[in-house]
Amino acid sequence: MSVQPSEFYTPKVLGAQLTGMIKTKGENEYSARLRIPVGLLTADALESLARLCRKHGRGEILLTARYGVELPGVTGEGFEALRRELAEAGIGLAGCGPRMRTTTACRGTVCPHGNVDTFQLAWEIDQRYNDAEVLPHKFKVGVSGCASSCSKPQLNDVGLVGAAQPECDPKACTGCGVCVEACHLAAMKMEQGLPCMDRKECVSCGDCIKACPLAAMRAGRTGLHLFAGGRWGRVKQVGIQIAEFLTEPEAIEAVGRIKAWYRDNGEAKERLGQTILRIGPERFQAEVLEGVDRGKWTAITAEALERFQPLR
Numbered sequence: 001m002s003v004q005p006s007e008f009y010t011p012k013v014l015g016a017q018l019t020g021m022i023k024t025k026g027e028n029e030y031s032a033r034l035r036i037p038v039g040l041l042t043a044d045a046l047e048s049l050a051r052l053c054r055k056h057g058r059g060e061i062l063l064t065a066r067y068g069v070e071l072p073g074v075t076g077e078g079f080e081a082l083r084r085e086l087a088e089a090g091i092g093l094a095g096c097g098p099r100m101r102t103t104t105a106c107r108g109t110v111c112p113h114g115n116v117d118t119f120q121l122a123w124e125i126d127q128r129y130n131d132a133e134v135l136p137h138k139f140k141v142g143v144s145g146c147a148s149s150c151s152k153p154q155l156n157d158v159g160l161v162g163a164a165q166p167e168c169d170p171k172a173c174t175g176c177g178v179c180v181e182a183c184h185l186a187a188m189k190m191e192q193g194l195p196c197m198d199r200k201e202c203v204s205c206g207d208c209i210k211a212c213p214l215a216a217m218r219a220g221r222t223g224l225h226l227f228a229g230g231r232w233g234r235v236k237q238v239g240i241q242i243a244e245f246l247t248e249p250e251a252i253e254a255v256g257r258i259k260a261w262y263r264d265n266g267e268a269k270e271r272l273g274q275t276i277l278r279i280g281p282e283r284f285q286a287e288v289l290e291g292v293d294r295g296k297w298t299a300i301t302a303e304a305l306e307r308f309q310p311l312r
Contacts, residue, residue, distance in 0.1 A: 020093025021079055024072060031062065031072040032082060035094040037126040038105040038119045039067025048089035056082040066104050066140075068094060098269075100130045100139045100259065108145015108162060115162030115206050116224065118145045121248060125255050136266030136275070140231075141255060147205040152232075154239040157272040158258050159227035160251050163244065164206035164219040168195050172216035182211035224251040225298075228258055228284070229273030229308065237273040240308040241298045242285045250292055257288040273310070281305065 017023075021030040034049075041049075049069065053061050058073030074082055083093060094102045105122035108114030122143040129141075142156035146163075153159025166179075175193040187201035188208060195208070195217070204225075209217045223245035230239030246254065258272070261284065266275040276284045281300050289297055298304075 017097035019079075019083075020096055021074070021076075022070070022096055026073070028076050029072075030074045030076060030079065031070045032057075032074050032079070032086075033064075033094040033096055034069045034071070034086070035092040035102050035126075035130070036067065036069050037103055037130075038122045040119065041069070045089065045091060048086075048091065052082065052085055052089070056085075066101065068102060095130065095132070098135050098137050099133065100135065100141070102126060102130065103141045103143065104151050104156075105143040106145055106148075106150040108143075111145055112210065113148060113205070113207065114145030115164045115222065116143075116145055116248070118143045118151075118162070121160070121224075121251070125252055128252065129256055129259055133263065135259075135263055137269055137271050139259060139262060139272065146207075147203040153230070154227050155230040155232045155236075156239065157228065157230065157262070158255050159230055159239050160255075161225040161227070162206075163204035163221075163223060163225050164209055165204045165221040165245070166197060166202070166206070166208050166217050167220035168197075169216045169218060170194055172214055174214060174216070176213070178211050178213060179208035179217050182207045221245045223247055223296075226251060226254055228288075229271075229276045231271045231273055234312075236311040237271075237309075238307055239273070240276070240281060240300065240304055242281075242300070243289055243292065243296050244298050245296055246292070250296075254288060254292070257290075261288050273308070277308070277310075281308070 020033045022033055024031050049061060053059055053071045056074050056078050057071045060072055062070040062072055103122040103126035105118040108116055108118035125141055140156040141158045142151045142153040143160045144151045144153045153161055173194055177190055179195050180188050180190055185201050187198045188195050209219055225241055226243040226246055227239035227241050231237045262272045265279055
């Protein structure tokens, strides 16, 4: 290594992280992390990035695991010029360090399985809450259009999952069984010529609704399931579900409440999941869902708490 590990933790380097510059191994070399909500880039933006990475970096663009974009090889002296030129191209720098990260989303907007407009929802969350506010630790939000959870929302500090609970209209149903074949979890079977659902096994993915050729299988309750406290890294934690079938305005409001709760209650270097366990999941749920219909609160059972425990 041309840079000693201790050099990664100087005030200069840690301060640079808050502005979107990540120290890399090369001497006086950084990677500029860009703010690209939902991972969507226009052709014009790509052309600008190609020009800027040649001018200020080493002619490469790095795609991250969270659909982010980084420009590696930027020098400390060239950072301000890069920032100005990115702004002129309509591209911002993303949060690093103890801040909110860029909101990610699956392709639910265009995917046949999607139950919500994930791009629009994630974009609105990012525009409303992704700011320079310093938090106890990193804070990630992920949005998925269905229970397949392609964007791994349960492994984010806050996760939203689009849901559609199926209901059968017996007058329109011919008993063809297509809905049973469409269910990946065997949560549905035919009884007396009609589909019968096991509500404990159904995850409200909506596939049976989309598969029905006669629209006899319809969406009853729809909305967003809300998970909190997930993380991935040296210690893993699967987020605990605290609400179901929220409207989009309710879900967006809940994200803001959770972020504010974490800011006010979290300790330094403590992830949200740790804070929830320290203070209590029931108290957390009550405080961040204040004003939400209690019928939408998810019961925090002993089994749910066991699944929420950190894993190494």
